[in-house]
Amino acid sequence: MPLDGGSILNYDSVMQLALERGFYFPSCEIYADAQAGFWEYGPSGVSVKAKFIELWRRELVRRDGMLEVDGAQIMSQSVFEASGHLASFADPVIKCRQCGSNYRADRLISEAAKIEIPESADLGDFDKTVLEKNIRCPKCKGEFDKARKFNMMFKVEIGPEAEPAYLRPETCQSIFVDFPRLFKTMRGKLPLGIAQIGKSFRNEISPRQSLLRLREFYQAEIEVFCNAAKLDDLDRFSEVRDTTIRLWINGELKAMSCQAAVETGVLPNRFVAYYLGILTEFYEKTGIDMARSRFRRLGEKEKAFYASIAFDFEVQTAIGWLELVACNYRSDYDLSSHAAKSKEKFEVLDDEQKVLPHVFEISMGIDRSIYTILEHSLRDEKENERIVLSIKPYLAPVHVGVLSLVKKDGLKEKTDEVYLKIKRRYDAFLDHSGAIGRRYRRLDEVGAPFAITVDHQTLEDNTVTLRQRDSMQQERIKISDIDSVLSASTAFP
RNA sequence: GCGGCCGUAGUAUAGCCUGGUAGUACGCUGGCCUUCCAAGCCCGUUACCCGGGUUCAAAUCCCGGCGGCCGCACCA
DSSP states (O other): OOBTTBEEOOHHHHHHHHHHTTSEEETTTTSTTOOTTOEEEOHHHHHHHHHHHHHHIIIIIITTTOEEEOOOSEEEHHHHHHHSHHHHSEEEEEEBTTTOOEEEHHHHHHHHHOOOOOTTSOHHHHHHHHHHTTOOOTTTOOOBOOOEEEEOSOEEEETTTTEEEEEOSSTHHHHHHHHHHHHHHTTOOSSEEEEEEEEEEOOOSSOBTGGGBOSEEEEEEEEEEEOGGGTTOOGGGGGTTTOEEEEEETTEEEEEEHHHHHHTTSSSOHHHHHHHHHHHHHHHHHTOOGGGEEEEEOOTTTSOTTOSEEEEEEEEETTEEEEEEEEEEEETHHHHHHHHHHOOOOOEEETTEEEOOEEEEEEEEHHHHHHHHHHHHEEEEGGGTEEEEOOOGGGOSOSEEEEESSSTTTHHHHHHHHHHHHTTTSOEEEEOSSOHHHHHHHHHHHTOSEEEEEOHHHHHHSEEEEEETTTOOEEEEEGGGHHHHHHHHSSOO
């Protein structure tokens, strides 16, 4: 499905761009013991990520009047006892004594003996069944060691006594834990969104594909606390009434307005529809091709252990459908477990009524979103002999290149002056060296939407050429107009 | 974690089988030239994933580790 004037590039092209132009690259790469699943953002990547986050704040946090927090990455063991991660964010595995192969205990038993044991069962139950049914390694017929739990959380030791704690596997736990204080001190009123951007950590067995499956990754999470009795009572639903959302239900795509989705019962209530609606409007502004996106309703077996209704926002990429956002209706799972464990009160007043809020979660993968923006924006324009990153101007790592047509005759000095005038307000890149066409190509590749070129005419009348990345067309503007032109065309929508 | 394939400058690769001076392209630095789209010329720069073994000699052969891609499984 080629876009106008260019073909869509694959994963390898995005990877090559990322390495060559400073978007992202492997962490600790000069050392042989560098582990997979850890990546650095380079200068271009940092710039895009910062702008992506700013867009997220504008379109979700500020739009909906959410509160944003920034919690600790290391959290106490009690948090994860209450959240269920210590018990459930783990797979039971058994290892063959002879050949060393590891298996998921529940799956192996189900296949070998046709007995279903839930993965959260006691480890002894697995051992007992393996022994009773004499289950042996499928590869070498060897005997198994005792079952153990492989927990995907990174454990850390605090202080000289090595008290156990964990790197958070999702950012939202601090939001739940902080909820009582935030609601009280920030004069909260249901429904209330609390948002957080930050790093999460998961000890993935097999991290892969650069930013797509990481052990250390960025999440932008939103937990909306609500009164479960009022899920259709939401005034601001009218803002998204006519917004089209693309729903994938039971193997079928249904594109419909939020209003229609609620009326036909495809979505359970206005509350869920509203948040899927504003999430759609946010992603439209990232430049991701929404025609290649969908909200997929998850079946019972796919849902996370805490979710009662779940939609994944997925996009089609070169490597297949990719999950960018998990939207889970977590009911009162989190607040009631933290209430029980901590003895803290989590009920709040809503219209004179005491309620334990329910939670709807919008859990966004930032790294995956950045990758998708790059992949969906990158084009190979054969006719112009260029690779161009047609990223939205407000997300571009470089807003504008500032170039001298040639270095001599005082053009270099004049160019430096122009650069000095704008570099605080924009991400500007100054370049004097090499052929002008080559410099334009470099800027195209890094996604700079504009290039300003100082030529001989500039010395006479103080005008410069302004080149548009996508059309390659140029116009002459006054130096004194540069700021207003850039300001208008790189502004967030 | 398992199976298959693979690892050489910033990037893409040749060389590996058959051990003996590591080559090419693009890029990048500087210079000449140049009045707007990867022009040309000159100069320069940068690499054998890590460790061990065999050998007079290892990018090359052997072993281990780490990493990458694909599949299985798992997930934001």
